[in-house]
Amino acid sequence: MPNKGVPVLDVKDLKTVFHTRSGEVHAVNSVSFYLRPGELLGVVGESGSGKSVTMMSLIGLLPSPPAEVRGGRVLFDGEDLLNVREERLRELRGARIGFVFQDPMTSLNPVFTVGYQIMEPLRKHMGMDKRQARVRAAELLALVGIPDADKRLSDYPHQFSGGMRQRVMIAIALACDPEVLIADEPTTALDVTIQAQILELMKDLRDKLGMAVIWITHDLGVIAGIADRVMVMYGGQVVEQAPVKELFGNPQHPYTRALLETIPSVTGERTERLHVIEGQPPILAAAPSACTFRARCVYASDRCACENPPRLTVGPAHDAACFWDPATGQPRNTEPTHTGAPNAG
Amino acid sequence: MFTYTVRRLLLAIPTLLIISLIIFLLLDLAPGDPTAQLPLTIPPEVKEKIRQSLGLGEPIHVRYFLWLKQFLVAEPLHVFDNLFGTHFADGMQRVISWQTRSPVADIVAQRLPQTLWVVGMSYVVGVLIALPIGIISAYKQYSWFDQIGTFISMLGFSVPTFFTGVLLIVIFAVNLGWFPSIYDTTHVVDSWDAFVFQVRQMIMPVMVLALYNAAQISRFMRASMLDNLGQDYVRTARAKGMSEKVVVLIHVLRNSMIPVITVIALGVPQIFGGAIITEQVFKVNGLGQLLITAIYANDIPMVQTLTFIFAVLIVLFNLIADILYGILDPRIRYD
Ligand SMILES: Nc1ncnc2c1ncn2[C@@H]1O[C@H](COP(=O)(O)OP(=O)(O)OP(=O)(O)O)[C@@H](O)[C@H]1O
Numbered sequence: 001m002p003n004k005g006v007p008v009l010d011v012k013d014l015k016t017v018f019h020t021r022s023g024e025v026h027a028v029n030s031v032s033f034y035l036r037p038g039e040l041l042g043v044v045g046e047s048g049s050g051k052s053v054t055m056m057s058l059i060g061l062l063p064s065p066p067a068e069v070r071g072g073r074v075l076f077d078g079e080d081l082l083n084v085r086e087e088r089l090r091e092l093r094g095a096r097i098g099f100v101f102q103d104p105m106t107s108l109n110p111v112f113t114v115g116y117q118i119m120e121p122l123r124k125h126m127g128m129d130k131r132q133a134r135v136r137a138a139e140l141l142a143l144v145g146i147p148d149a150d151k152r153l154s155d156y157p158h159q160f161s162g163g164m165r166q167r168v169m170i171a172i173a174l175a176c177d178p179e180v181l182i183a184d185e186p187t188t189a190l191d192v193t194i195q196a197q198i199l200e201l202m203k204d205l206r207d208k209l210g211m212a213v214i215w216i217t218h219d220l221g222v223i224a225g226i227a228d229r230v231m232v233m234y235g236g237q238v239v240e241q242a243p244v245k246e247l248f249g250n251p252q253h254p255y256t257r258a259l260l261e262t263i264p265s266v267t268g269e270r271t272e273r274l275h276v277i278e279g280q281p282p283i284l285a286a287a288p289s290a291c292t293f294r295a296r297c298v299y300a301s302d303r304c305a306c307e308n309p310p311r312l313t314v315g316p317a318h319d320a321a322c323f324w325d326p327a328t329g330q331p332r333n334t335e336p337t338h339t340g341a342p343n344a345g
Numbered sequence: 346m347f348t349y350t351v352r353r354l355l356l357a358i359p360t361l362l363i364i365s366l367i368i369f370l371l372l373d374l375a376p377g378d379p380t381a382q383l384p385l386t387i388p389p390e391v392k393e394k395i396r397q398s399l400g401l402g403e404p405i406h407v408r409y410f411l412w413l414k415q416f417l418v419a420e421p422l423h424v425f426d427n428l429f430g431t432h433f434a435d436g437m438q439r440v441i442s443w444q445t446r447s448p449v450a451d452i453v454a455q456r457l458p459q460t461l462w463v464v465g466m467s468y469v470v471g472v473l474i475a476l477p478i479g480i481i482s483a484y485k486q487y488s489w490f491d492q493i494g495t496f497i498s499m500l501g502f503s504v505p506t507f508f509t510g511v512l513l514i515v516i517f518a519v520n521l522g523w524f525p526s527i528y529d530t531t532h533v534v535d536s537w538d539a540f541v542f543q544v545r546q547m548i549m550p551v552m553v554l555a556l557y558n559a560a561q562i563s564r565f566m567r568a569s570m571l572d573n574l575g576q577d578y579v580r581t582a583r584a585k586g587m588s589e590k591v592v593v594l595i596h597v598l599r600n601s602m603i604p605v606i607t608v609i610a611l612g613v614p615q616i617f618g619g620a621i622i623t624e625q626v627f628k629v630n631g632l633g634q635l636l637i638t639a640i641y642a643n644d645i646p647m648v649q650t651l652t653f654i655f656a657v658l659i660v661l662f663n664l665i666a667d668i669l670y671g672i673l674d675p676r677i678r679y680d
């Protein structure tokens with residue numbers, strides 16, 4: 001598994017705030033993470049934990065107002081994306097950073113042909129003329145497994161099924177051979193068999209094309225099957241981060257542990273009821289000054305109410321933002337980790 | 346699409362026949378006598394003769410079919426004869442105005458240019474103003490531009506044209522003397538100066554109506570743009586690195602125009618209906634004014650013909666709107 005090299009994407013202390021009528025909503029709070037070339041980073045967390053907002057903040061896709069990226073640094077290939085002109089971001093979006101969104105039924109423009117929509121980034125970023133772009137678009141459609149690609153270029157989105165449309169979205173995202181692909185719950189809106197097909201396709205494409213992928217999902221099962229490394233988000237923060245095996249085998253944060261317990265087991269004893277995490281995720285009106293999970297946490301102590309736990313190293317390439325140590329059942333006392341890439345700079 | 350169009354056209358025939366019957370019956374049953382205005386000194390027998398000569402003695406169904414024949418056969422043939430110098434319609438009875446005793450169609454043909462120039466132009470101007478205003482208002486929602494646009498649309502929509510018309514006359518014709526207060530329909534454009542005069546006399550009526558049209562259409566455009574700006578495909582277009590110009594003017598606009606084009610098409614028959622009030626205020630003797638005077642004078646053939654022409658146009662533009670919808674929105678297929 002490719003995990004060596006300088007990160008393509010290195011995010012430090014990213015903060016995003018929404019200005020709403022009822023005050024500020026702190027959706028992303030000092031998020032730091034990195035992504036190595038060719039790596040597949042899974043991002044999990046329940047609804048509202050700030051996964052989408054984090055990824056959209058990186059590349060200026062949030063509407064502003066109401067959104068404001070308040071601080072941080074996003075290094076992409078040595079360039080800080082938070083400090084470049086809008087024009088520069090547009091050169092990168094769709095060219096070197098591709099996006100796939102959740103709902104393929106609404107993510108394509110209904111009045112333009114699929115071919116037109118795939119050719120758009122090709123013509124803009126690769127400077128292709130119409131004919132070259134068409135040839136490449138047909139190749140892309142074939143690549144994502146749409147039969148009869150050449151003919152289907154002149155079809156409209158409504159003539160495709162949901163799974164097919166998501167393939168088209170992937171084709172668009174991959175059009176210009178991006179170094180990073182951000183997939184925001186690309187399979188959530190699809191039924192299970194189609195989900196599996198899209199997952200297979202993505203694995204395939206990553207092996208073939210070697211881009212780094214950020215895969216956002218609710219589905220831990222998917223993560224286990226596809227990711228190299230996992231990042232768990234809660235309340236707009238990264239609460240745990242580890243290689244996939246380590247995370248599933250040795251979860252440290254109570255939230256991660258609770259998440260893993262919510263997966264119903266097919267093979268083991270059948271539990272009486274499905275596990276749920278009691279309580280509601282927080283909506284933060286200010287930057288957190290205490291642990292955001294403490295209200296739902298059975299291990300919460302006084303310290304959690306007056307101090308926001310930093311990300312602590314808990315194992316090789318593994319960190320968690322929690323004072324509690326599951327191995328001992330006691331509070332731990334370690335130094336905050338260096339949360340950036342281990343061998344960056 | 347083609348079979349759909351043909352089917353719709355065929356369906357329009359019974360619709361129009363029923364409309365024509367209703368128009369005919371309504372006007373025929375309405376109280377009013379074309380000879381009522383004649384001096385009382387005319388003896389009743391003579392009045393009766395006049396009524397007979399107008400064809401009023403016949404039973405109602407005979408008169409209806411006669412009118413239909415005149416309207417649907419004689420008149421089109423006359424138009425054809427006029428265009429190609431043929432003689433198909435010779436000897437056929439035409440629909441005659443009771444007021445002027447000349448064929449209704451000829452009068453309509455005389456009045457049409459005034460209406461088309463003033464009312465049609467105002468519609469075009471209104472649409473041309475409305476679209477950019479709607480687009481910008483939506484894109485910059487709640488900006489000062491949007492607020493001012495909203496305010497002006499509300500004014501344009503709620504202040505009646507007879508008020509804005511008179512206001513403009515008082516300001517620009519009476520006080521400033523920039524434009525003539527009355528539209529001179531006999532004016533012939535044969536030189537540059539005459540053209541300038543034509544433009545000057547058109548400006549006020551066109552502006553009054555354009556404001557009214559623009560108010561409506563810009564609101565539609567704004568609402569439609571707002572609907573689409575929040576859609577997921579807009580985010581996709583941005584994620585592809587498309588410029589804001591492309592995102593708004595190609596991706597969003599193309600979708601937003603679908604309902605707006607329909608509204609614009611449905612508004613076209615109103616042009617031919619003339620803007621009755623504005624035509625009165627500025628003394629433009631167009632179709633609207635023609636209709637009003639015909640109603641006052643109990644000129645039933647004229648009223649019937651004009652109303653029926655409007656009905657035909659409305660049916661026709663409904664069909665055109667539907668077809669445009671099908672062309673613009675690939676999801677709609679009529680076959
Ligand atoms: N336009 C907005 N205005 C105000 N708050 C917003 C807006 N968009 C997102 N938020 C807030 O940001 C927080 C994070 O939202 P985000 O969409 O990133 O969640 P998510 O983790 O992607 O959830 P999901 O799994 O449902 O997609 C939410 O609590 C939400 O309240």
Ligand SMILES: [Mg+2]
Nearest residue numbers: 051052053184
């Ligand atoms: Mg999301």
